[in-house]
Amino acid sequence: MRKEFNFKVKGHDVRVTNSWLRGAKLYVDGDLRDFDKSFIATGKTALMSANLEDEGVLEIFPLSGLFSVELDAYLTKQEVRQQVYSSHERLSLKEKRLAQ
Template sequence: MKSEWIVNYDDNEIRVTNSWFSGEKLFVNNELQDEQLSFITPSNLTGSLTDKNGVKLNIKTNISGFFTVSCRLFIDNKKVELKQTK
């Protein structure tokens, strides 16, 4: 089973994917920034992006669940809503 979440933030596309066989991955503008192969424990991914003003912002995500998988995204320590596409 594969899950995917996407959000556009300050002209940056952030995509988080989760699948049984390839693990969890964080992409910013189609560039892989972090990945993990954790099957049982919740997954935490980190990365960064540059906003319109040239400021580097930290990204962190948390993927959890077994039958129903959920993803939370924080940019610069503020929660950002994601849209699940798969």
């Protein structure tokens, strides 16, 4: 099963793909930045990340269920972590505006 998540962070196009056989891959503006081949993810640990220069570090926290995968994305800059995307929770309007 293949699943894909697309979102924008500070003007960057982010795509995360997940496949049972190929693992998860993180693309920023079309460039492969990180990958992970873990079979189970708890959502408590960032399994992939990408440095977005002055914007901070984008961290991806996958959460795998029996037949599905969800993820949360956070942007960390100077010890401040801001949620910028969630595939299973609604972000507040303020969080959405700060992510763009």
